[in-house]
Amino acid sequence: MTNRLSTSLSPYLRQHAENPVDWWPWGAAAFDEARRRDVPVFLSVGYAACHWCHVMAHESFDDPEVAAVLNSRFVSVKVDREEHPDVDATYMRATTALTGRGGWPMSVWLDHSGRAFYAGTYFPPRPRLGMPSFGSVLDAVSRAWTERRDQVEGAADRIAQALAVDRRPPDLLDPASIDLAQVTSAAVTALESEFDRAQGGFGGAPKFPPTMVVDFLLRAYAAGGDGAALTMAEATLEAMARGGIYDQLGGGFARYSVDADWIVPHFEKMLYDNAGLLADYTYWWRIGAGQLARRVAAETAEFMLSELGTDEGGFASSLDADSLPDQSADVAEEGAYYTWRRAEILEILGDTDGPWFADLCGVTAEGTFEQGRSTLQLRTDPPDWVRFERLRRRLLDARGSRPLPTRDDKVVAAWNGLAITALVEAGMVFDRPEWVAAAERAGRLLADVHLRADDRLLRVSRQGTVGDAPGVLEDYAHVAQGFLALYQATSNLTWFSRAQQLLAAMIHRFDDGHGGLWDAVPGPLLPPQRDDSDNAYPAGGSAAATALLTFAALGGDLPGAGPDARELVLTLLARAVPLMQRQPRFAGTWLATAVAVTSGPIEVAIAASDSS
Incomplete structure (x- = not known):
């Protein structure tokens, strides 16, 4: 029943x-x-x-x-x-x-x-x-x-x-009176006081990937050569890539680490985490990182396509933390799909290769997780990459016989917008046109299924059928940013027009009447609400500022007689200054947008069309 x-x-x-x-x-x-x-x-x-x-x-x-x-x-x-x-x-x-x-x-x-x-x-x-x-x-x-x-x-x-x-709007600072360069510089200094110099990241356990903060730090370095910003970003990105939070066999990041050393994750894999971190590792490579950044970016992109890609062209929301330990089991266990006993590795890889691989990946007889099981870590580069890759593939094949974690295959508009942007950027940087093509398929799904004729964006679909849940601010902003990324990659003006359509609808729908934007349209059961803090992924307000700044840099004009896109960005940033000053760990996207404003026009690239 x-x-x-x-x-x-x-x-x-x-x-x-x-x-x-x-x-x-x-x-x-x-x-x-x-x-x-x-x-x-x-x-x-x-x-x-x-x-x-x-x-x-x-x-x-x-x-x-x-x-x-x-x-x-x-x-x-x-x-x-x-x-x-x-x-x-x-x-x-x-x-x-x-x-x-x-x-x-x-x-x-x-x-x-x-x-x-x-x-x-x-x-x-x-x-x-x-x-x-x-x-x-x-x-x-x-x-x-x-x-x-x-x-x-x-x-x-x-x-x-x-x-x-x-819910009361904060006092609105005059955008012209704000020294954004001073705000971003002070944020770097404040972040240094919370930085874990031993293992990267910020604060203690549990430790979450500081995706938006790392993006800000990389951009602060790229814009002004801030060495402290680069040190924090690089240490964090390397520690995560070498730890158990990263899937050393199949690529992709887990939600967070239960310890401060990135050894044992909470094993669920979320689309938004992997989209954001793909963007981070791609940008790290762009500003001069070594092969670690390139490898992790490529493996994360391939994970997104192979394990989160849906038949209708979008990206699924997540993979479960729990799975059955074997085909005969009835009860799912956390991390069963991803962890290994040392004896299992020796049985699969043999008495010579097995100990070599287990030692390299930190797999002990006692285990680093539970019941003698270990996560895989790669704290140092293998002395023989060819050998490591051969053994990694054998172990990955063996893992393929285990029961898979359950996949939540609903398509969330905002998270697919994040994925589109990250895949387009990575595809262009690493010359992987198939990643851009996958992003464009997801864009078409959002445009054809989620976007309504009256400019409403619906939040969730599954197997090509859209639900009734209305899109919230983050959906409009992230999807618009994804469409702008597709325009830059393909020079197809349709994507630009769709982004313009979404941004205009966003401003009309979520305007709070005080120079800001609500996170969601108030309803009979829910009061108006706003939380400008970045959390697992960028807040609706910071995502809106980013999309509007990109739109302005591409020469976009919003319809109507209101302020232009760049003026709106400055107003939104002014509202967020107290957050950037008091809690920079939760304002990474705001700070990255502030860097883009202070360092001149945001960097854009538009691919030439075949006819140009």
Whole structure:
């Protein structure tokens, strides 16, 4: 028996279609039902590649007793955060305000107006490590709703008021009064204080690829010769490329490292990470890096095409962290596809080549991961590249017999825009026209399937069928930037016109009335929202500034009598100056755009057409 999620576009929602929980998709109908029954809404937010989402689903949502409580005392709503980033962002702020932390799965309890009054993340089936059991939380929330409704509504009021303060526009600085060169120079200095000089990156464990910050640092060096910026960028890029966070057999990067030394990753592979890092390694090569940059860029591009490319021409969202350890297993394990026991390597490669390869890649008898298994690292270049490549291919072939991680094959507009831009740039730099061709196929999918006749951009499609979720600011911005990259590579004016169309629609749709842009169009259940911080990939605002600056550099004019594209960029940058000054680690794309503004016209290249 299936529930309402069985017809969902999202693979993540479909994973929950056979839960005994009577799930509802996000929308007004669920809140109408909660109002009719006078019960609270339980909102569960996750995504397909999330390990702990799978754990909680197995422990709680597959449990008939838990489902009975959810079905009788709540209206339960399941959301794919990748399909509805506006829902995710709204309730992540509420969760952080209520608990001081956030993460996925995100568990939030709402009143009939969509206001949060209680929240958490993962809850175990039984009390553990100071965490209450999920059942006890459900019971407590239900009793509070029934017996202390005034306190519940008071909590919802307080959270809503606190979050409303965050939505007020900051004081707008005069763009003409801002010294962007000083802002970017100070950011480099501030980043030095957080830089891990031993292992690259910033801060401690868990350590995420600082994709946007590295982009800024490389561009700061290229524009002004800042040696400190180059040192931080190069050390980080090399450490990641040589660590376990990078797939030394098949290419591509995992989401993050659980340790500070890049040894053991959280094994999910995301499209946005790999698109951003492909762009970083490509740019590093452009400004004089050695063969490591070229090899990692090429392997990452090939990974994106071979493992994330979809039949309809786009790029899938992610590969799961978990997979079955072998064909006879019933329970998926984290990292099973990517990790090795030393004895396995010796059995496959033999008594001579096996120890040589295992030692080179840091595979020990004890293991660097769990249960005697190790990730593969390549801390130094092999003394014999031909031998290494031969053995790598043998091990890759052997890995191919393992059960594959699940792929979330939905096409997200923003992330495909990132992939298009990165593949075009890499294809042009490394003279790989097939990468540009793949990017153009993805561009056609976005133009034909996601872009509507009324200039609306829809966020998600799967197997060529587009969903109802509207595009948010990041979708318009990243897709426009991808279209501009395709124009530069192909000289096809259609791509330029489509980018112009998207940017004009973006400004009209997301204008906040105060010189900035909302992240999403406000709706009846969701208030207006804006978060200018770069996180796993560029924020909507910083992506918009980048796309507008590229458009201006290409001579683009926005329709109407408003400010031109470059003036809008300067206004957006002025809004982001406090963020660049206080938290440069979360302002990498803003800072890179500021470098482009201060160092003169952004670099563009337009390929000649056959007829020119």
